[in-house]
Amino acid sequence: MNRVYLDWAASAPPEEAAVRELAEVSLRCFGNPSSPHGAGKEAARLLADARTRFARLIDAAPAEIIFTSGGTESNSSLLLSLLNRYRLGDSERRRARIVTSAVEHASIHDQALGLQSLGVSCTILKPRSNGIVDPQAVADALDNETVVVSVMLVNNETGAIQPIKGISQVVREFSTRTGRKIIFHTDAVQAFGKIAVSVKDLGVDAASFSAHKIGGPRGIGALYLRSGVAPGFLSTGGGQEAGRRPGTENVAGACAFAAAAEQRVGALADNHTSASALTERLVAGLKEIRGSRIFPESRAGRDAGSFSPYILSAGFPPLTGEIVVRVSDEQGFCIATGSACSTKKKDRTRVPESMGLDHSTALSAIRISIGPATTVSEIEGFLAMIREGIPHLLAISQGRPDNGGANARGRTNE
Amino acid sequence: MREPHTPNDGLFLIKYGEIALKKRNRGAFVKSLKESIRAHLPGLSFSVYEAWDRVYVGFSRPDQERIAEALGRTFGVVSFCEALRTSREMSAVEDAAVRLAGKFLTEGKGARFKAEVKRADKSFPLTSYEIACKIGDLLRSRFPELIVDVHTPDWVLTIEIREHAYLYGPQSPGPYGLPVGSSGKGVLLLSGGIDSPVAGWMMAKRGMALEAVYFHSPPFTSNNAREKVESLARILSRYAPGIALHVVNFTPVLARIKEKAKDEEVTLLLRACMMRFTTILATRRGGECLITGESLGQVASQTVESIHFTGMLSDLPVLRPLIGMNKEEIIAIARKIDTFETSNLPYEDCCVLFSPAHPLIHPDAHRMKRTYDCLSVDTLLDEALETAELVSF
Numbered sequence: 127m128n129r130v131y132l133d134w135a136a137s138a139p140p141e142e143a144a145v146r147e148l149a150e151v152s153l154r155c156f157g158n159p160s161s162p163h164g165a166g167k168e169a170a171r172l173l174a175d176a177r178t179r180f181a182r183l184i185d186a187a188p189a190e191i192i193f194t195s196g197g198t199e200s201n202s203s204l205l206l207s208l209l210n211r212y213r214l215g216d217s218e219r220r221r222a223r224i225v226t227s228a229v230e231h232a233s234i235h236d237q238a239l240g241l242q243s244l245g246v247s248c249t250i251l252k253p254r255s256n257g258i259v260d261p262q263a264v265a266d267a268l269d270n271e272t273v274v275v276s277v278m279l280v281n282n283e284t285g286a287i288q289p290i291k292g293i294s295q296v297v298r299e300f301s302t303r304t305g306r307k308i309i310f311h312t313d314a315v316q317a318f319g320k321i322a323v324s325v326k327d328l329g330v331d332a333a334s335f336s337a338h339k340i341g342g343p344r345g346i347g348a349l350y351l352r353s354g355v356a357p358g359f360l361s362t363g364g365g366q367e368a369g370r371r372p373g374t375e376n377v378a379g380a381c382a383f384a385a386a387a388e389q390r391v392g393a394l395a396d397n398h399t400s401a402s403a404l405t406e407r408l409v410a411g412l413k414e415i416r417g418s419r420i421f422p423e424s425r426a427g428r429d430a431g432s433f434s435p436y437i438l439s440a441g442f443p444p445l446t447g448e449i450v451v452r453v454s455d456e457q458g459f460c461i462a463t464g465s466a467c468s469t470k471k472k473d474r475t476r477v478p479e480s481m482g483l484d485h486s487t488a489l490s491a492i493r494i495s496i497g498p499a500t501t502v503s504e505i506e507g508f509l510a511m512i513r514e515g516i517p518h519l520l521a522i523s524q525g526r527p528d529n530g531g532a533n534a535r536g537r538t539n540e
Numbered sequence: 541m542r543e544p545h546t547p548n549d550g551l552f553l554i555k556y557g558e559i560a561l562k563k564r565n566r567g568a569f570v571k572s573l574k575e576s577i578r579a580h581l582p583g584l585s586f587s588v589y590e591a592w593d594r595v596y597v598g599f600s601r602p603d604q605e606r607i608a609e610a611l612g613r614t615f616g617v618v619s620f621c622e623a624l625r626t627s628r629e630m631s632a633v634e635d636a637a638v639r640l641a642g643k644f645l646t647e648g649k650g651a652r653f654k655a656e657v658k659r660a661d662k663s664f665p666l667t668s669y670e671i672a673c674k675i676g677d678l679l680r681s682r683f684p685e686l687i688v689d690v691h692t693p694d695w696v697l698t699i700e701i702r703e704h705a706y707l708y709g710p711q712s713p714g715p716y717g718l719p720v721g722s723s724g725k726g727v728l729l730l731s732g733g734i735d736s737p738v739a740g741w742m743m744a745k746r747g748m749a750l751e752a753v754y755f756h757s758p759p760f761t762s763n764n765a766r767e768k769v770e771s772l773a774r775i776l777s778r779y780a781p782g783i784a785l786h787v788v789n790f791t792p793v794l795a796r797i798k799e800k801a802k803d804e805e806v807t808l809l810l811r812a813c814m815m816r817f818t819t820i821l822a823t824r825r826g827g828e829c830l831i832t833g834e835s836l837g838q839v840a841s842q843t844v845e846s847i848h849f850t851g852m853l854s855d856l857p858v859l860r861p862l863i864g865m866n867k868e869e870i871i872a873i874a875r876k877i878d879t880f881e882t883s884n885l886p887y888e889d890c891c892v893l894f895s896p897a898h899p900l901i902h903p904d905a906h907r908m909k910r911t912y913d914c915l916s917v918d919t920l921l922d923e924a925l926e927t928a929e930l931v932s933f
Contacts, residue, residue, distance in 0.1 A: 522795040
């Protein structure tokens with residue numbers, strides 16, 4: 127069966143340039159960058175190059191880039207650093223507060239809750255019904271205990287682009303007024319390579335990145351840390367990454383990440399235009415199908431500019447997203463329910479429910495995510511498959527007369 | 541009596557208490573037990589024969605562990621152990637006793653022992669007591685470290701004088717019950733839950749051969765859920781070999797119910813359709829009853845009123861071995877028979893979509909029966925029967 131891949135937000139098909147660079151560097155420059163000999167120096171030089179290449183793409187200085195194993199490590203290592211800074215015990219920790227949103231990836235949200243059980247305070251802000259966090263809500267949540275604010279740039283389930291510039295402004299104003307140092311972090315994993323990301327322009331102190339979401343390899347990502355920001359990381363070891371992330375560096379991975387990043391950022395505007403056209407078609411096509419929902423509905427209207435064209439959340443309540451994913455898969459279309467990263471049941475509906483959807487509607491959410499290689503015919507094929515396969519299942523689940531299509535289809539699927 | 545020819549590296553002696561009591565049916569039961577032992581060990585070469593109230597399995601050494609493991613799961617077996625068979629010459633019995641005692645000592649079984657003699661053949665010249673004394677004396681002279689202790693021995697050497705002499709030490713417990721197949725055949729409604737595999741196991745324990753039926757509703761239920769049920773049938777087949785699992789597509793039936801019935805009646809009517817279907821299937825397959833995992837009051841469809849209604853759809857006996865058990869008791873058995881972990885996998889066997897928020901708890905059976913009749917699902921059930929898949933374990 128010809129497979130159509132519409133789950134780019136889970137993991138993107140590899141960029142050929144990245145795979146080539148990964149292979150070449152792995153084969154030729156295998157030295158340890160910490161070694162003083164020629165092979166080590168060569169590896170160190172390539173690593174420095176990769177750092178410079180990547181830093182330039184996000185408007186940062188090379189020294190501000192820490193290579194990590196990916197988005198999850200970048201996110202959680204920053205939060206976990208609080209344990210190092212407030213190690214004096216419970217009473218001290220309770221005076222450290224993380225302000226974050228209910229729509230964050232689990233590596234922020236669940237990590238924050240985990241720290242809460244270790245004594246750190248936590249404020250989790252609900253977004254508005256369109257899935258977007260209000261900067262004013264962040265302003266209201268800031269207090270004399272706040273040490274970290276973390277809000278993601280593009281939501282991995284709905285594609286909502288959060289007003290990071292606005293939030294960084296309110297955080298900065300608060301810092302200036304109170305003299306408190308707050309680290310403002312954004313998870314840019316679903317944003318980088320898809321929308322313009324300049325850490326300077328956004329005004330963030332820290333940002334997380336992942337290679338495999340843009341066609342780079344797994345196991346490599348980055349944490350941007352603005353010069354002068356020193357959270358004091360928890361793990362220690364061989365002093366790599368300026369003492370901030372110990373462990374022998376993934377030189378080939380870093381080079382391949384830089385290669386994928388260069389490809390995507392280079393073609394960002396063109397890719398964005400075609401992705402917007404595809405998503406527009408997708409939304410229009412879905413809307414023609416009886417019983418379909420777009421989450422949030424406003425992304426097709428007044429909030430149109432606030433969503434990444436690479437991620438779309440939709441559904442056919444009360445059909446669960448799981449069923450739609452299964453039916454799609456049987457026909458060769460790879461899509462996701464909510465977030466591919468949450469295998470935990472209770473986490474599956476956290477984001478849509480935080481937007482005010484009832485549990486049954488939240489369970490219906492599917493995620494269609496596309497990339498630069500997605501074609502019009504793939505989108506049309508997907509829409510045709512949905513038109514063919516979903517309405518009668520919806521009829522059954524709503525107790526409307528079944529025209530017999532279900533029986534016929536049930537058998538062909540066996 | 542059939543003597544073992546090959547293989548005969550060793551011999552298991554099997555005791556089968558409950559069967560021995562059923563004097564007039566004994567022959568049939570022993571035959572069932574022998575067949576059941578064979579069914580547990582497909583593809584293995586060994587001999588099974590009976591003599592004087594005992595069943596014996598002659599095996600080759602490499603298969604010993606596998607056979608012992610299977611005997612531990614064969615219903616009807618009360619206990620079993622490896623035995624030495626000798627002629628009834630006292631010298632041969634003595635040689636065997638010395639060999640066994642030496643083995644037990646090497647294995648570190650302890651020094652306190654007791655010789656116990658069962659003289660099934662009363663014509664044997666020595667009495668049980670005389671044989672025991674003789675063997676005891678002999679072993680003590682041969683192994684000076686041995687101490688006779690008739691009250692708290694570390695091990696007992698049993699000598700049975702039958703058509704031959706049999707000598708053996710400690711025995712392994714069997715699962716008791718009746719050999720599978722000796723009580724007819726039942727069709728089990730197998731879901732992916734905790735209860736139904738336990739119900740199947742309990743009826744197998746009472747000698748019932750099993751077929752199972754699983755209702756799935758693609759695409760509302762996932763293939764994972766089906767694979768889970770297949771795994772459960774495979775585990776059950778370790779106790780009741782040769783389970784046939786019928787996988788039935790119930791989506792059209794589900795659609796009809798959802799279309800015609802009130803929300804609160806959906807679960808009950810679905811259950812009724814399953815009972816009706818299984819009755820038709822059982823009749824066709826030579827099944828004599830239905831087996832369900834129902835436990836009184838556990839869920840809405842398991843109240844006495846609900847059971848009254850769903851039971852009306854079957855003219856075969858419906859066996860509900862868990863009816864008086866608490867969930868904890870059921871779980872304890874599920875753990876013991878190794879189905880719990882599989883049952884606990886998260887795939888739902890029936891989609892949340894079709895579970896009403898407020899199902900009927902105390903339905904009027906006769907009114908529900910009329911509602912059922914209005915569904916006119918007979919044709920759909922026939923179609924489901926025609927398209928059912930059969931998987932054997």
